[in-house]
Amino acid sequence: MDKRVEITSKVKGSASKTLHAGDGVTSIAVEQGAAVRIDVAAGTVTGMVRDGDDLVISFADGSVVRLDGYFACGTSEATPVTFADPLTGDQWLAHLADLTCVAPAETSSSPVDFTMVPLESSSAVAGGLSSGLLIGLGGLAAAGAIVAVSSGGGHNGGGSTPSGDTTPPATPTIAPSNGSVLDGTAEPGATVRLDLNGDGTVDASVTADTSGHWSYTPPSPLADGTSVTATAVDAAGNVSPPASTVTDSLAPPQPFINDAMDNAGTIQGIVVSGGFTDDATPTLEGVTEAGASVGIYDNGTLIATVTAAANGSWSYTPGTPLGEGEHAFTVVATDALGNASTASAPYTLTVDLTPPAAPVLAETDGTTIAGTAEAGALVGVDVDGDGVADLFATAADDGSWTVTADPALADGAAVSATATDAAGNVSAAAAAIVDQSLDTTPPPVPMPVVTDDQGMVQGALASGDATDDAAPMLSGTGAEAGATISIYDGTQVLGTALVQPDGTWSFEVSPPLEDGPHSLTFTATDSAGNVSASSSAFDLVVDTQAPDSPFIDPTNGSGLVGTAQAGVFVDIDIDGDGSVDATVQADANGRWSYIPAQTIPDDTVVEVTARDAAGNVSSPASTVVDANYPVVPIINAVSDDVAAGTGQIVAGGMSNDPTPTLSGIAAAGATVTVLDNGTAIGTAMANAGGAWTFTPTVALTEGNHSFTVTALDPYGVGSGPSSAYPVTFDYTAPAAPFSIPRMVQR
Structure with a gap:
């Protein structure tokens, strides 16, 4: 409840001011030597504590009055504190056992023993006590009128003497924390004071509940490495020894899923990320911070939590089988303080519990055994009837597969085959009987000829050529008579051609090929259905666009x-x-x-x-042709013969040759003047064919140079200048390379 507090200033004579202390903590500044009266029964005072240079008075209703600067040094005259019961008018003077002053920088706390001295009611009615009377009241203790109160307990009950409490509470506990919540234990009902920045002052306080538990949530999480100190203050004002902790908000390192183990079916062992498995309960294994809680997520949903061992290893086997399809597993490690790591990289598995279709076995002569199966499946062929595969092949993208029996199987022998997919699922078996009268020999690989038969340039093309014929003629010789030649452009079938009795075949592409690159391949299929291997790719570029006019x-x-x-x-x-x-x-x-x-x-x-x-x-x-027209000279090339890059320098290019060779043409016998950025640097004579060359005798400077030439023919007719031929010269080597140390995250 509210308490009326009256402060009477000695410096200002009888001047006084009245304040009201409510629930919680009320701080009041007190000048030295002033008189303080609090209108509340003395028996409601539960304790007094010196906190720094302040006097802290606690009351039975849980409220606190803090008299700021009460113990400050500066005068020998103490500040009297009296309590007046507003119902009875009784007044009591608080007699403190220790009035030693302290410096303003003092931060320690200690309980203060006090006694309550009863005063006559008439004095209260008269409006209070004189300061002289209050200062001299210490002598009343000898007359037996003082009620002793130890460690802050006090009562004004007409001369009764309650027992004192001077025993500090036990040291509180403070649990390790990441700075978001602080908690621990203390004496039930004790006030737990918290120093949150290590400066020795109280930044927050909470009360331990009836079970002794306390908890405090900072407005914002404390920084990593913050030192937190807690002390407990009991109802009598006794202060416990401090307990401390240092916050730890560092998250564990990113965890890893090392592998997934398949423990079911015909294919067992490690399944790499991105792989397939027929095990609906594969075991995941990985490493993280020792003792961390590892949350396991499947496609973003938490499915389990395990604890890492002392060496950081962990493993998990689903208790409920996973459904078929893709599963992207990630893990997050959380330490004992609740700090969570970033998620691991995904480890993806595809659970496939469905066996592939049984392979198809073609008729076999006992040597070549072939057929089709699911693309990528491993085909196992049993040739001796014991139920165990003896020969193996992997089905191609088109499903085809073939194996060769050596020695050849006997006529009438039984052959069976199964297909095993990437997850390890095994198909039903397919069977065939050996018939040695069959033709299972594939025809020879076609050897195509590609011919350009239109435009200005015609004839046989080589692989890699360009052609303006969008419908070239394709042909070949030496093929098996009656076989069918299949022509492919990449994976697209362009058409087929029948091999003639003389082994020749031809095919004209229709519709025409589009402009651009094409890769042609050829296979031959005989009348028994045997297919040859594919020919080497024949690459050509179709280009039907004419160049610009010169x-x-x-x-x-x-x-x-x-x-x-x-x-x-x-x-x-x-x-x-x-x-x-x-x-x-x-x-x-x-x-x-x-x-x-x-x-x-x-x-x-x-x-x-x-x-x-x-x-x-x-x-x-x-x-x-105009016989009187002067021949304008030209620069055909500028050549570099200094390592590392030698040869012709393209116009606008760069060179490290300070004396490059310029060449070109002019009128036969003409004198050619070479100009660099408009300044003549030398001359050359064109030969009978008009060709000329020039190499500077003085090294050219670094930078940009623009070469032009003029010509003077034997008849004194001048021409030019030519078109410019720009070159940039650079003779400075680049700086030596250096390495940047790689940052390693720990």
Whole structure:
């Protein structure tokens, strides 16, 4: 209930202030030498404690009044504390056995023995006691008017003497914690004070229940490694020795599922993650933190919890069989404090309890035993009738399988076969009887010829060629007469062809193949149904798109130059008869040139077309020879002969050769001037064919260089400059590599 507290200041004369203390803890600042009166019966005081430099008074209703600074040093005059019963008017003076002052930084706590001195009621009616009277009341103890109270117990019962309690409660316990909840045990009803940051001050308090259990939940979890101290304070104010713990919120390392063990069926042992099993109760095994609780999840649902052994190992076998289908197992480790790890990587198993269909056995001559079964199944063939497989084969993706008996089985012998799937399920058996009159020999593997029979470039193709014929002719020789040749493009059947009596066959692709890469394979099937092995793949690229039309520069007939798509062939018609008179190939930069053996006559029409590797021909480009037109020189190539990368430098490329070789064409006998970034760096003479080369005598500097050339022919006619040929020169080696230490998570 509320208590009226009156503070009378000595410094300010008789000035006083009145406060009200409610339930819980009420803190009141007290100046030294002031008088304190609390309107409550003295018998309700259950204890007093010095906490730092404060006086803490506890009452029977559980409320607490804290007089801040009561024991502070600074004056020899004590602060009297009286209690006035609001019902009877009786007053009592609290006489403290120890009034030693303490420094403000003091953080220790200790119970305070006190006695209650009864005062005359008339004094209360008169409005209180003089400070002089209150200070001198210590002598009343000799007159027998003082009721002694030990360790905070007190009563004003007309001279009765209650027994004192000076025994501290037992040290409380505080359980290991991850910082989210603190709990432990203490004397029932005791107040448990908690220091949550190690600074020696109380940060929180709770009360132990009737069984002695206490618990406290911080507003936010305490950080890992926080030191927590707990003390117990009984009703008399006695304080126990401290107990402490250090929070541990570190989660266990990520656990692992090492393997899954199949303990049922014909195939037993470890099943790798992603594998199949016919064991509906496989055993999972793994490792984690010793003693951790391991939660096992199947497709995200918790199905069991096991405890890791002292060495961290754990295992689990489902008590209820797993259903058929895929199961993705993960585990989470939780330590004794409730810290949970991240989930392990999934360990996936497919439970398959359904046997495959019985294999199909083809008729056999006793040497070759073949048939079909579930793709990927292991086919076991029993050739001696003892029920145990003697020969084995794995069914291909199309289900086919074959084994060879050596020695051959006798005519009329019984053969049986079963199929075992990846999970270990075994099919029913299939049976066949050996008939040595059968033809079980496969025909020879076809040897195809692929022919391009349209466009400008025709003829037999080699594997890897490009063709402009989307419907090439496929043919072969030397095949078994009457056999059927099956033609495949990848896995798609293009068609079949019948082998003629002379062993030849042919097939024209229809509908046409699409542009792009194709991989053709061939098999032969004889009249008995025996199928040959597949031929090697014949790869070709169908390309029906013509290249761009080339360009040809104006010419005086001494040479032809121009540009086209890189790598294409440029076909040149010099005399206008529609036939190709010369062919050159465009370089990596798309430049091409041609020097005729004799100067092309004035006014001749020269026509050029571009032809790609597949034989597609572009639309033509042409020019008319003008004998008076100066020949514009060109730079065909810039070559690097310094390791590590040597050879032609593409325009815009890089080089470490400070003296590269430039080459090109110009008018026969012309003087070619080489310019670098517009500055002449030397000259060269074009030979009778117009070719010229130049190597700088002074090393070029690092950086970007743009080469051009001009030409002056023997008649003093100048031409150029040519198109630029840019190259970047870099002579600086890169920095030595270094390694970065790998971070290892512990």
